[in-house]
Amino acid sequence: MTPKTPSVRALSRYLLRPQASLHSRCHSKPHSRQYSAAAAGARLNMPLEYDSTPLLHHTSKSALANPELPEHIRKGQTKRINLYTAVNEALRHALQIDERVLVFGEDIQFGGVFRCTMNLAADFGTDRVFNTPLSEQGLVGFAIGAAAEGMRPVAEVQFADYVFPAFDQIHNEAAKYRYRSGSTGVHCGGLTIRMPCGSVGHGALYHTQSPEALFTHTPGLRVVVPRSPVQAKGLLLSSIRAADPVIFMEPKILYRAAVEQVPVDAYHLPLDKAEVLKTGKDVTIISYGTPLYTCSAAIAAAEKDFGCSVELIDLRTIYPWDRETVLDSVKKTGRAIVVHESMMNAGVGAEVAATIQEQAFLRLEAPVKRVAGWATHTGLVFEKIIIPDVTRVYDAIKKTIDY
């Protein structure tokens, strides 16, 4: 007999064994917690349906139809994996083909707190896959030094929220290394810094942040945010191969949630191209990472309710970003909405909106709308009113079309 509310005894047992969940049913459904459930009368803000979203490749055929994949991959096999496994596979491949690749960070060796580095230390040795002391400035600085001596370090910052101690190293050192070295040609382009980012429903102030805008203000860096396992694998491999330092931000809510068919062999996706996920003619939505799923749900509802047609663009690489694809789309639709999780103030949306205003002014039929986090911090129980949801994107489409 399982009591509905845990007894004090059960609670103390839980405290003794922190791995055990209070409710055994939580094991199978980690996302169906009370605080992330939909409101009783909700029609728009329903839990995101990763199983059926058109943004993920549910069949091998659709995954292999991607024209960006090379010919031999498109003829190859796929398997259904989630995002952390895709990251793991990319790292595994990179370690396999290039002896200069190193994978390190806090708690990497046992597999990482998000399992992204599972079994890598055992298979490639602790010389190449290892734990570092708990110091972000130290491990990023260490990575820069190793990269400057020709290695290809893939450093992990455990949460994007904790990248700030390394901010000086990233902004003043990694980004400027090639520039200041001048004709000596020394650079740290082999560097990739991975970090889980974004909201998870209960991350509060320091397990929720998406600080990409702080890095898009730094020339010399590439900032990449994948939205799916296929992207995570292809973009991470390109990032590791790239000759510029890359900030690779992994939306952690997708680690397990986003599951799709992914080519088994290694492949690379371009670091300077946005992807049009859905074509439309009335309004363009530009986003990246997790909010794309929110946008997709909002678009489905809006198209049904208003009979409009919405184009959805995934930026993929936030900086330097693909202006051409975005501008072409907005010139066609005449309306644009930018959606991201992090704060609106001076966020990526500001840059995209300003560029659209500057380059497509005469084609605009409505102001460029930004749907983003409010200018506040993500207090634990307030997340659902701070992070953009389906309702806010839906309303933005309505307002933009009605303008």
Add this chain to the structure above:
Amino acid sequence: MPFRCSARRLQLQRLPTPCNASRTVRAPWQCRGVASTANAEKVLFPGALNSEFTNTLEFLRPSKSKGAISTYRCLNQYGEVIDKSTGADTTDEEAIELYKNMVQLSIMDLLMFEAQRQGRLSFYMVSAGEEGISIGSASALHPSDVIFTQYRESGVYLQRGFTLAQFMNQLFANSSDNGLGRNMPVHYGSKELNIHTISSTLATQIPHAAGAAYALKLQNAGIVGRIGAPTAGEETTERVAVCFFGEGAASEGDFHSALNIAATRQVPCIFICRNNGYAISTPTSDQYRGDGIAARGAGYGIDTLRVDGNDIFAVRRAVKEARKLALEDGGRPVLVECMAYRVGHHSTSDDSFAYRQRVEVEDWKRRDNPITRLRKWMEGRGVWDEEKEKKLRSGTRKEVLRAFEEAEKQKKPNIKHAFTDVWEEITEEQRAHVSEMADILKRYPKEYDLEGYEGGAQGLDELLQKR
């Protein structure tokens, strides 16, 4: 950060389901805590395995300890070798070379400081009082060892073969400057000499050195193939990384994180601290309260030595020995604290008499400095005299001035270098910016004086054509 740690642990078990690594990887030096028994002689806490129990409640009090860590020296202030059995570890010819380099550095410093005062250079920093540290340590290293410097180590470049022309080109940021005119004066760098380009941000180079040393460790061990062509005449494949920094920079978090990660990864890295008593105006009493920087080494588990920085022979022996140690058993970090006194101003933007007595500086100049100490030794050996000294000084002065004038005449680099090398390739955004700037230059030619730049106002055109 206890909050953060617990938050992470919480995250660990909440976000993904708990991770039970199928294979646990454990290197030999990793320890596993074993529960202690009631009458065990030693505590077996995993964080300090060798700690013994005590019944005495006694705080470890550095303020009450016997005294400071000793300072190693070979020569006394009169240039006499103290331990005759070890001697000075050098030939007369080699010592004279070192002396000449120190003199050249000090003459270059005097002239360039003056040039800045005349407005011919934008900025300068002298090495006065610390010539022995940079030149002595560089002479004890292998040319293929990788070096990271802070900015008061011009002697390292000089000793490794950076030419007067290269110094001057960098100071004038002219078209021959290998920094392409992007850096402030004194921010030298050289690929051939294996010295990474200086950045103004203090202490950031310390973790870089640890990371570079790790790359070298893997290459030394053959886990990764040698990256980059070996230096000409390189007989050894084993390399170390060397990092210079001042005692002020050692207060930065980067110092802490670098020494810690260097120790945990056991990298062949020599950390050389120049403790010259001041960080701009801040005396060491406001910088730290421990026994200098050397006292921190043991805390990180790093072999450490304090050396008399005014004694070039002591510095050389220390660094030579440190290099041997650093390469032992696959690699380990070593910390060397070189004691000195910053005789000059912090930089040309600083008047140090605002915070220290002129007499204190004069006293140091007169009483002891690395150049006169070596000169006394050479005179004691009968290999140097007043005439040679005069000849060296006037000759060097001429050489420096010739290089100075040569560099001053040269044009500034092409203005395209304002945009290149930010990324490997010019980005679309940059191309738009270049084209906008080129348009401005075309329409307001009189507002910009670009005659002095190589290629003039047309410099940007090349970037626009390249498509």
